Amino acid sequence: xKNNQITVIITxxxxxxxxxxxLESIDDIYxxxxxxxSNNRSLKIKIEKKFxxxxxxxxxxxxxxxxxxxxxxSKVKTPYALIINPDAVLQKDTIKNFFYIIxxxxxxxxxxxxxxxxxxxxxxFKKITEVNSVKGFAMFLNIKEFNKxxxxxxxxxxYLEEIDLCRRLIKHQKKIYVVPSxxxxxxxxxxxxKAYNYEMELSRNWHWMWSTFYYLKKYNGFxxxxxxxxxxxxxxxxxxxxxxxxxxxxxxxxxxxxxLGLINxxxxxxxxxRPFEIN
Numbered sequence: 001x002k003n004n005q006i007t008v009i010i011t012x013x014x015x016x017x018x019x020x021x022x023l024e025s026i027d028d029i030y031x032x033x034x035x036x037x038s039n040n041r042s043l044k045i046k047i048e049k050k051f052x053x054x055x056x057x058x059x060x061x062x063x064x065x066x067x068x069x070x071x072x073x074s075k076v077k078t079p080y081a082l083i084i085n086p087d088a089v090l091q092k093d094t095i096k097n098f099f100y101i102i103x104x105x106x107x108x109x110x111x112x113x114x115x116x117x118x119x120x121x122x123x124x125f126k127k128i129t130e131v132n133s134v135k136g137f138a139m140f141l142n143i144k145e146f147n148k149x150x151x152x153x154x155x156x157x158x159y160l161e162e163i164d165l166c167r168r169l170i171k172h173q174k175k176i177y178v179v180p181s182x183x184x185x186x187x188x189x190x191x192x193x194k195a196y197n198y199e200m201e202l203s204r205n206w207h208w209m210w211s212t213f214y215y216l217k218k219y220n221g222f223x224x225x226x227x228x229x230x231x232x233x234x235x236x237x238x239x240x241x242x243x244x245x246x247x248x249x250x251x252x253x254x255x256x257x258x259x260l261g262l263i264n265x266x267x268x269x270x271x272x273x274r275p276f277e278i279n
Contacts, residue, residue: 002053003029006080006095006140011068013037015086018187019047025090028053033075035059035068062274064157065136073151076143085137087187097182098140101128109145109174110166113138113182129178132170136162138184145174153218157271159204159211164218198250202257203275209236209261210271217265226266233262 008030012019019034026032032054036043044056055075063071069083080102082095098111105111105128112134139162149168152161166176209232216225240255261273 001029002031004031005078005099006030006082007076007078008032008082008084009035009069009072009076010084010086011035011037011063011065011072012086013062014040016040016043019043019086020050022084022086022088022090023047023051023054026053027095030095031055031078033057033072035063035072037062037064037068064271066152066156066158066161067154070151070154073141073143079143081141081143083136083139083141084184085186088137089185091183091185094182094184097179101179101182102142104128105175105177107175108142108177109169110134110142110176111140111182112176112178113184114178114180126180128180131176131178133163133166134176134178135186137186140182145169148172149174155214155271156211157273158207160215161211164215167219199275202253203273205254206257206261206273207271209258210265210273213262213265214271229262229266233259236262 008026010019010022010032012034013036023032023034028051030053032051034047034054034056036056037059039058039060041058044058047054047056057071057075059068059071072083073081080098082098084090094113101111102108112131149172151165153164156164169176209229212232213225213229216228220228236255236258240252240259243252243255257273264272
């Protein structure tokens with residue numbers, strides 16, 4: 001029997017092999033929406049043929065994590081949603097434990113699992129704990145709690161969008177919890193395929209710096225944000241010049257992208273960079 005209480009949302013980008021393992025860990029009684037940002041039609045066909053409970057939406061362009069999740073959430077008709085990364089794997093009782101827990105804590109906006117990372121396997125929490133934010137790789141959402149607040153700020157392409165969302169929820173006296181009995185295994189930093197590692201490393205550096213300044217400016221104003229990122233600006237400049245002088249092309253490019261992401265954010269440009277779309 002299909003479950004009409006929760007929908008799983010997975011936003012992906014060049015995660016062909018990772019997403020299959022993730023989907024295999026989700027019981028087929030649950031509706032799953034995959035937002036595929038690489039517009040890979042063959043992957044859509046493969047996924048929907050193998051998993052009858054999955055709808056794969058192809059975006060016309062790379063929307064990023066915030067906008068991709070919002071697109072998926074706009075299709076949700078259930079009272080709850082689970083947002084997970086494509087490199088996350090559910091345990092057998094993950095979603096069942098969620099429904100068990102919400103009998104105890106009915107009024108919540110987000111519930112996160114205890115952090116289960118292959119690089120850090122211990123639980124960070126031993127009991128149900130109210131927190132100010134959760135990790136973005138896995139979040140159970142109580143949809144009605146977002147009616148006035150909205151979901152992710154789409155100015156973020158990737159990074160800090162979940163911290164921003166949690167901050168807005170806390171401002172409106174919404175509740176966020178971490179629950180150790182809800183376990184989701186997460187590889188961390190590997191939602192794409194290895195062949196794309198360097199290009200994605202450049203993208204990560206660009207967007208991390210862009211998002212950092214945007215987030216700081218959003219809550220502190222332009223000048224305080226500028227003061228707060230000055231050390232990052234100076235450090236990236238020094239490292240870029242150093243690697244330029246010693247002809248280390250890969251490192252030079254990484255710090256060039258860090259600088260460009262930060263500068264673009266400082267001068268007010270949107271988070272425009274997309275991996276694989278420019279040289």
